[in-house]
Each structure stands twice: as C-alpha cells, then as structure tokens.
Amino acid sequence: MSAPVLQIIIGSTRPGRIGPVMAAWFAERARQQGGFDVEVLDVADFALPVFDEPHHPKSRNxxxxxxxxxxxxxxxxxxxxxxxxxxxxxxxxxLKNAIDFLHGEWAHKPVSFVSYGGASGGLRAVQALKPVVSALRMYPTAAAVALAGPQRQIIDGAFVPTPEQNSAADALLDELGALTAAVSPLLDAARAA
Structure with a gap:
C-alpha cells in the first residue's frame, strides 16, 4: 500500500516572496518523517486570475x-x-482565491498550516483560514508551525530552522499523519461517489 500524498501548497505569489524557501524546508522535513509521499504545489504556477468560472465550484463544471x-x-x-x-x-x-476556485477537491482532507510573518508568525492568517477550510469539510489540525520573522533565518537561499521549529514541524506531521489515516475512509468514499 502506498503512502498518502501530502500536498504542500505555496500560497503566496508576489515577486520576492519567501514561500518557496519555507516550503522547501518543510517538504524536506516531511520526507525525512517518512509518513507521506510529498508533492509541492505552487499557486503561482497555475496563474489563477480572480475567480473566473461561470459555474459554482460544487458542480465541477x-x-x-x-x-x-x-x-x-x-x-x-x-x-x-x-x-x-x-x-x-x-x-x-x-491563497484565498486559489482555495475558492475548488470545492469537492478539498473535502475530507486533513489540513495544517506553516505560516510566517511578523511578530505573530502568521497566526492571524491561520485563524482566518480555519473557518474557510472547515466550510469545505477539511479537517484542520491543532498542531501548526508559526514562524515569526523567518527572513533572518534564510542563509544562502535556504531556511535554517531552530530545533524548536523542527520539533513543531515534526509534531504537525505526526498529527497530520494520524488524522489522515483516521479520515481516509471518508476521502475514499467521496472519491468513489
């Protein structure tokens, strides 16, 4: 049986962003943990305009x-x-636009957050996203990684985490792995429908 696929989605698109650097660190941590097949998706690669579909995303039309x-x-x-x-x-x-483009594709998937920003480490953005993902029938974890001022830790193009940040990433991955196993029957049923 193959490992579940963890998609690490880079949610910023602006020039000069550090999202790809942060995602590379977390993806490597996830690969080392070994519970998932890891895929990195970059919202910027899909060039999504402001939502431009004529039909509601529920229809998948x-x-x-x-x-x-x-x-x-x-x-x-x-x-x-x-x-x-x-x-x-x-x-x-x-990121909000990218989420809103779809509906059923998100359902019954566990979700977590690696946020970054100033003093709050992006936690206010996480709190804004939790009702959104819950409305899409995703299952947010309690564990998350919040990185305050991570630009200071980018050296030669790579994020250099503290032991505490690595521990937070490991805790997130452990919880996400357990939740993924627990809800996989719901996801399988949704995909078969």
Whole structure:
C-alpha cells in the first residue's frame, strides 16, 4: 500500500516572496518523517486570475484550462499543508482565491498550516483560514508551525530552522499523519461517489 500524498501548497505569489524557501524546508522535513509521499504545489504556477468560472465550484463544471489543471493537481492529494504569509492580519488574496476556485477537491482532507510573518508568525492568517477550510469539510489540525520573522533565518537561499521549529514541524506531521489515516475512509468514499 502506498503512502498518502501530502500536498504542500505555496500560497503566496508576489515577486520576492519567501514561500518557496519555507516550503522547501518543510517538504524536506516531511520526507525525512517518512509518513507521506510529498508533492509541492505552487499557486503561482497555475496563474489563477480572480475567480473566473461561470459555474459554482460544487458542480465541477470547469471551463477554464487553469481551473482544470488546478483541480487535477489538488485532487491527487490526501492531506494538505498550506505554506503562507500573513497579509494585513489575515490570509493573502492569492491563497484565498486559489482555495475558492475548488470545492469537492478539498473535502475530507486533513489540513495544517506553516505560516510566517511578523511578530505573530502568521497566526492571524491561520485563524482566518480555519473557518474557510472547515466550510469545505477539511479537517484542520491543532498542531501548526508559526514562524515569526523567518527572513533572518534564510542563509544562502535556504531556511535554517531552530530545533524548536523542527520539533513543531515534526509534531504537525505526526498529527497530520494520524488524522489522515483516521479520515481516509471518508476521502475514499467521496472519491468513489
């Protein structure tokens, strides 16, 4: 039996962003943990405009090539970790838009967050996202990673974590793995329907 697919989704798109650096660190940590097949998705790669589908996402009656590609990519995953910044005390628009493009593709997937920002480490953005993912029938973990001012820890293009940050990532992955196993029958049933 193959390992579940963990999708690490980079949720920022602006030039100069550090999201890919943060995602690379977390993806390597997840690969070392060994409980998941790890796939990194970058919202920027899908060039999603502001939502431009004529039909509600529940119908999966997509008309745009970018939506079809995003749907197919997200559909492959069994669990999700959003790696994202905090903008103005909330979630950034690119990530919220990417989430809103889809509906059923998110359902019954465990989800967690690696957030980053100023003093709060992006926690206000996480709190803004939790009701959104819950409305999509995702299962957010209690464990998360919040990184305050991580730019100081980027050396030669790589994030250099503290032992505490690695421990937080490990705790997130452990909880996400247990939750993924617990809800896999629901995800399997949804995919078979």
């Amino acid at each position: 997509y008309t745009q090539p970018h939506t079809k590609a995003w749907s197919a990519a997200v559909d492959r995953g069994d669990a999700v970790v959003f790696v994202h910044p905090e903008y103005n005390h909330s979630v950034n628009g690119a």
